[in-house]
Amino acid sequence: MSRKVLCLMLFLQLFLLVACSSHKEKNVPLEDVGMVGIIAFDYIDKDNMKLTVAIPQYSPDAQRSTQTFSVVTELVSNGVVEIEKLSDKKIVFNQLRVVLFNEEFTREGNIRKVIEHLYRRAEVGNNVLIAVVKEKGEDMLKYNYPDKPNINFYLNDLLQPSINTAFNPNTTIRDFMYTITNPVYDPVIPFIDKNSDKIEMKGVALFKGDQMLELIDPKEALVIQAIQGRKNLAPLSMRMEQGHGVEKLLIDLVQNDVQIKSNKSMTSPKLTLSFEIKGTLVEYKGERSHVFTTGKLADLEKDVSKELEQDIKKFLYKLNELQVDPSGLSEYFRMYYRGKWSREKKREILDKLEIDVHVKTSIISTGTLK
Amino acid sequence: MSTGQSKRKILNAYHVIFLTQSTMIGVGVLSLPQQLSSLGYSQAFMPLLFGVIASITLYPMIWINSKYPNENLFRINEILLGKWIGKFVNLLFIIQFIFFIAGVINSYMHLIQSTALQEKTITGPVLCFLLLLVYIVTGGIKLIARFSMLIFFITFGMVYFTHWAFEKGDITHFLPLFNFYSANDFYDALKKGYLSILGYELIMFYFPYIVDQKKAYRHSLIGIWISILLCFITTAISVMYFSEWQLRNVEFSILNLFKAGEFSFLERIDIFGITLWVFLIFSTVATYLWCAKKGVDSLISKSSNVHLYILAAIIFFVVKLPSSRAFQETLFTSANYVAYMLIFWPIILILVHLLRKKKQVQL
Numbered sequence: 001m002s003r004k005v006l007c008l009m010l011f012l013q014l015f016l017l018v019a020c021s022s023h024k025e026k027n028v029p030l031e032d033v034g035m036v037g038i039i040a041f042d043y044i045d046k047d048n049m050k051l052t053v054a055i056p057q058y059s060p061d062a063q064r065s066t067q068t069f070s071v072v073t074e075l076v077s078n079g080v081v082e083i084e085k086l087s088d089k090k091i092v093f094n095q096l097r098v099v100l101f102n103e104e105f106t107r108e109g110n111i112r113k114v115i116e117h118l119y120r121r122a123e124v125g126n127n128v129l130i131a132v133v134k135e136k137g138e139d140m141l142k143y144n145y146p147d148k149p150n151i152n153f154y155l156n157d158l159l160q161p162s163i164n165t166a167f168n169p170n171t172t173i174r175d176f177m178y179t180i181t182n183p184v185y186d187p188v189i190p191f192i193d194k195n196s197d198k199i200e201m202k203g204v205a206l207f208k209g210d211q212m213l214e215l216i217d218p219k220e221a222l223v224i225q226a227i228q229g230r231k232n233l234a235p236l237s238m239r240m241e242q243g244h245g246v247e248k249l250l251i252d253l254v255q256n257d258v259q260i261k262s263n264k265s266m267t268s269p270k271l272t273l274s275f276e277i278k279g280t281l282v283e284y285k286g287e288r289s290h291v292f293t294t295g296k297l298a299d300l301e302k303d304v305s306k307e308l309e310q311d312i313k314k315f316l317y318k319l320n321e322l323q324v325d326p327s328g329l330s331e332y333f334r335m336y337y338r339g340k341w342s343r344e345k346k347r348e349i350l351d352k353l354e355i356d357v358h359v360k361t362s363i364i365s366t367g368t369l370k
Numbered sequence: 371m372s373t374g375q376s377k378r379k380i381l382n383a384y385h386v387i388f389l390t391q392s393t394m395i396g397v398g399v400l401s402l403p404q405q406l407s408s409l410g411y412s413q414a415f416m417p418l419l420f421g422v423i424a425s426i427t428l429y430p431m432i433w434i435n436s437k438y439p440n441e442n443l444f445r446i447n448e449i450l451l452g453k454w455i456g457k458f459v460n461l462l463f464i465i466q467f468i469f470f471i472a473g474v475i476n477s478y479m480h481l482i483q484s485t486a487l488q489e490k491t492i493t494g495p496v497l498c499f500l501l502l503l504v505y506i507v508t509g510g511i512k513l514i515a516r517f518s519m520l521i522f523f524i525t526f527g528m529v530y531f532t533h534w535a536f537e538k539g540d541i542t543h544f545l546p547l548f549n550f551y552s553a554n555d556f557y558d559a560l561k562k563g564y565l566s567i568l569g570y571e572l573i574m575f576y577f578p579y580i581v582d583q584k585k586a587y588r589h590s591l592i593g594i595w596i597s598i599l600l601c602f603i604t605t606a607i608s609v610m611y612f613s614e615w616q617l618r619n620v621e622f623s624i625l626n627l628f629k630a631g632e633f634s635f636l637e638r639i640d641i642f643g644i645t646l647w648v649f650l651i652f653s654t655v656a657t658y659l660w661c662a663k664k665g666v667d668s669l670i671s672k673s674s675n676v677h678l679y680i681l682a683a684i685i686f687f688v689v690k691l692p693s694s695r696a697f698q699e700t701l702f703t704s705a706n707y708v709a710y711m712l713i714f715w716p717i718i719l720i721l722v723h724l725l726r727k728k729k730q731v732q733l
Contacts, residue, residue, distance in 0.1 A: 125629060177613075178612070181615030336545065
């Protein structure tokens with residue numbers, strides 16, 4: 001009896017599974033699916049935006065390796081429907097890698113709403129990278145980069161974490177949603193620009209609330225990453241004046257360790273940041289002679305520490321003046337605050353915040369030459 | 371199988387542990403951090419409190435069962451409350467089970483539909499699911515227990531998938547500890563969140579099959595605390611990984627925790643995890659369906675597999691109910707809240723039991 005029932009079930013299930021795949025009009029074969037790799041949003045006016053998508057072209061007969069489509073739309077999903085009208089393929093977002101916004105959009109438009117929409121869509125991954133484009137995202141996608149195989153790979157690889165661009169926060173959709181909804185943070189997004197035939201990472205776009213506030217340069221952006229506890233930093237190229245005239249040097253293979261202590265006070269907040277930086281001195285240009293000997297190196301280390309302390313302090317006070325906190329320093333006060341934390345509380349803290357920076361530099365190697 | 375062996379003791383210690391454990395982990399854990407979100411970051415330790423409550427409420431269940439070592443709760447109801455009131459209460463339990471099962475299947479299938487199978491309707495998957503479910507349940511409680519053990523070891527590996535979220539998260543979110551003041555928030559979280567760990571109360575139905583009934587409390591407790599630990603891992607990592615806004619608004623937090631990372635050969639781990647989750651749903655629902663079937667058996671005083679098929683058919687129609695999503699949701703949520711009654715039911719039974727005993731002594 002039970003064997004018969006089992007057989008019947010098996011056949012029923014097989015039948016059902018077959019039935020599942022026989023809906024011809026519903027299932028699109030893989031070669032007819034256009035997998036969007038990059039999507040760009042350009043600002044037009046308060047209600048409208050220009051939406052451009054780049055889809056890798058796998059057909060060997062096509063002249064260009066990327067298909068691009070642009071439409072003007074009010075809603076993201078409506079734009080996708082419009083693009084389907086232009087495209088011979090079904091547009092899906094499962095392979096989305098990069099989202100671009102132009103600078104105007106981040107300053108005037110509602111970037112949060114767009115990203116929230118993408119965050120909501122189940123087929124979009126959370127590790128999709130975001131970048132801000134100086135001029136127009138559309139131009140960047142439509143341009144033919146002669147020595148690059150495909151804009152989809154090029155941009156994705158450029159924005160991926162790499163040690164020489166360690167200042168890049170590698171903001172993903174999840175990171176953006178996390179920082180914009182978390183009252184202790186202000187979001188940061190890498191800022192890129194087309195430079196003749198190449199795309200260059202110019203720095204980091206700093207947000208205040210939902211709007212872009214300022215572009216900060218890579219050197220300052222590196223401080224944000226260092227505070228957030230990134231272990232390996234980009235090569236530090238320094239220009240310092242500490243009593244030996246103008247000196248230039250480059251420290252490579254930088255390792256960073258940071259400790260942050262707060263005095264837990266809401267009325268007179270004070271933070272102490274101690275950095276421990278280790279690295280290899282690669283190149284030096286300046287007045288000092290025999291820098292690469294041990295005794296002189298100690299002096300240099302001290303001066304480098306002093307210079308870094310000044311730089312970091314200057315940058316952090318600048319951020320306080322702007323009332324933004326991209327590295328989440330106010331978290332060290334929220335941790336000890338009972339009650340609900342809000343953006344206003346953060347601004348309040350930043351207003352009064354006093355910062356003490358200690359840097360301890362050690363140059364652990366100078367190469368193999370004496 | 372279930373008819374011939376119904377009077378025999380077949381569940382050993384491991385069976386009890388994993389039956390308790392796997393019935394608790396079902397569809398509820400997926401959205402546990404969201405259910406607890408009224409507490410904000412302080413929710414991390416809530417599952418531990420739930421564990422304590424579960425351990426306390428388990429005691430009266432075992433106690434009343436140990437007074438009637440060969441009867442399940444359906445029979446105990448009839449003995450203590452009389453035939454007709456008992457049968458009526460049993461009927462309520464059966465209806466609650468049906469809606470509970472339908473609710474679990476419904477929410478899981480909608481999740482599958484919105485993530486993995488976007489272009490399909492859920493009829494096919496639900497039918498396949500129910501057929502397999504019926505097949506598992508016809509094997510009897512021992513088979514379900516062994517299935518649960520297997521599933522635990524298959525799905526336990528999913529804990530590994532959360533390590534990316536753990537690495538990206540901020541451990542400072544745990545502080546300050548117990549940062550909430552409104553008792554209302556606490557009550558809200560307790561009410562919604564406790565649903566996720568329901569399932570241990572089913573021991574009242576399979577208790578007569580346990581070999582070592584004296585140690586049943588201890589074994590069941592181990593199962594409960596394994597589940598609580600898993601819930602705790604979920605809420606703790608969610609608290610680290612999400613902002614408070616995300617805790618409130620991201621419906622299936624575990625899915626997003628899985629989304630945090632990727633392998634070089636596998637990008638969308640959430641899809642992988644969510645389809646693997648079907649096993650956890652099976653092990654939860656199978657025990658409930660088995661209990662419902664036992665209930666129908668005792669209601670009609672006849673044991674037959676036909677009851678099971680009828681129950682499965684009813685569940686199918688409840689899941690496919692042609693009504694709005696909102697109505698279904700209210701239906702299933704209210705069915706869930708009725709489940710709380712089952713937790714406090716043994717206390718009422720104990721009172722009745724003691725009163726009767728007193729009467730008998732007086733006579």
